[in-house]
Amino acid sequence: MSNKFSVLEFFKQFPDDDACLEHLMETRYGKQLVCPKCEKDSKFHRVTGRPVYACQYCGHHISPMAGTPFEKSRTPLQKWFYAVYLFTTSRHGVPAKELQRQLSVTYKTAWRMGHEIRKYMGEVDGDDGLSGHVEVDETYIGGRKKGVQFRGGHLGKTTVFGMVERGGKVITRIVPNRRSSTLTPHIVDNVASGATVSSDEWAAYKNLSREGFTHGACDHSNEEWVNGIHHTNTIEGFWSRVKTSIRGTHIHVSKKYLANYLVEFEYRYNMRTNPSLMFDRLLQSF
Numbered sequence: 001m002s003n004k005f006s007v008l009e010f011f012k013q014f015p016d017d018d019a020c021l022e023h024l025m026e027t028r029y030g031k032q033l034v035c036p037k038c039e040k041d042s043k044f045h046r047v048t049g050r051p052v053y054a055c056q057y058c059g060h061h062i063s064p065m066a067g068t069p070f071e072k073s074r075t076p077l078q079k080w081f082y083a084v085y086l087f088t089t090s091r092h093g094v095p096a097k098e099l100q101r102q103l104s105v106t107y108k109t110a111w112r113m114g115h116e117i118r119k120y121m122g123e124v125d126g127d128d129g130l131s132g133h134v135e136v137d138e139t140y141i142g143g144r145k146k147g148v149q150f151r152g153g154h155l156g157k158t159t160v161f162g163m164v165e166r167g168g169k170v171i172t173r174i175v176p177n178r179r180s181s182t183l184t185p186h187i188v189d190n191v192a193s194g195a196t197v198s199s200d201e202w203a204a205y206k207n208l209s210r211e212g213f214t215h216g217a218c219d220h221s222n223e224e225w226v227n228g229i230h231h232t233n234t235i236e237g238f239w240s241r242v243k244t245s246i247r248g249t250h251i252h253v254s255k256k257y258l259a260n261y262l263v264e265f266e267y268r269y270n271m272r273t274n275p276s277l278m279f280d281r282l283l284q285s286f
């Protein structure tokens with residue numbers, strides 16, 4: 001994806017804060033719009049020295065940063081744009097330390113910027129329903145270092161449930177447990193009725209046929225990894241990518257922020273076929 005939008009191209013397109021503001025104005029409002037005040041079809045011109053544009057007829061001001069995380073931030077717009085660029089071109093996520101280093105901002109600022117950008121990644125992504133052939137699986141993420149034993153086996157870890165359409169999108173949810181009464185409603189809410197659903201042998205999935213799905217399972221406990229068309233390799237591949245990235249780039253992800261990170265991984269996975277659109281889609285979402 002980076003050969004479509006290289007660092008050099010980024011700085012050519014966004015050499016300074018003014019260029020970023022111009023781009024933000026264009027992606028949010030367009031070059032010409034009906035003025036909300038005088039209601040004329042007007043061209044808006046940049047007001048010198050201020051981050052606003054003025055109506056050519058009545059002088060009404062529009063601020064392209066209004067309602068975005070840039071508005072109240074003291075961090076220059078170009079740094080924000082570069083942070084968005086890093087998020088949309090990275091394969092494994094952008095740790096706050098890395099943002100801090102690349103943008104020359106404090107760790108606290110870098111952490112906040114990352115948090116804001118992930119929030120919008122979730123909004124762009126949305127959660128359209130899945131259909132066709134869907135794989136479902138739960139996993140445990142986070143917790144303490146290896147070797148520290150917990151009573152009950154998975155204390156300290158967060159249970160995450162995932163659904164992925166083969167060749168399509170992934171949806172994840174943080175869940176309190178892996179019971180049928182917890183997982184089934186997520187499947188019913190997000191997967192089209194009549195879709196084919198593949199899972200492992202976990203008892204919580206046994207009732208999926210009764211819910212109107214064509215369900216099939218692999219008995220992983222008996223080392224059955226493929227059962228005809230049924231396997232869970234796609235969702236397991238997604239989990240492994242999430243876990244590797246969290247281990248490699250984020251020292252510790254608390255339960256509180258895990259949802260935020262999952263959104264980022266979902267977004268990246270779901271935009272994988274058109275990564276060049278990620279940057280503008282994200283800016284439009286603000």
Ligand SMILES: [Zn+2]
Nearest residue numbers: 035038055058
């Ligand atoms: Zn006007």
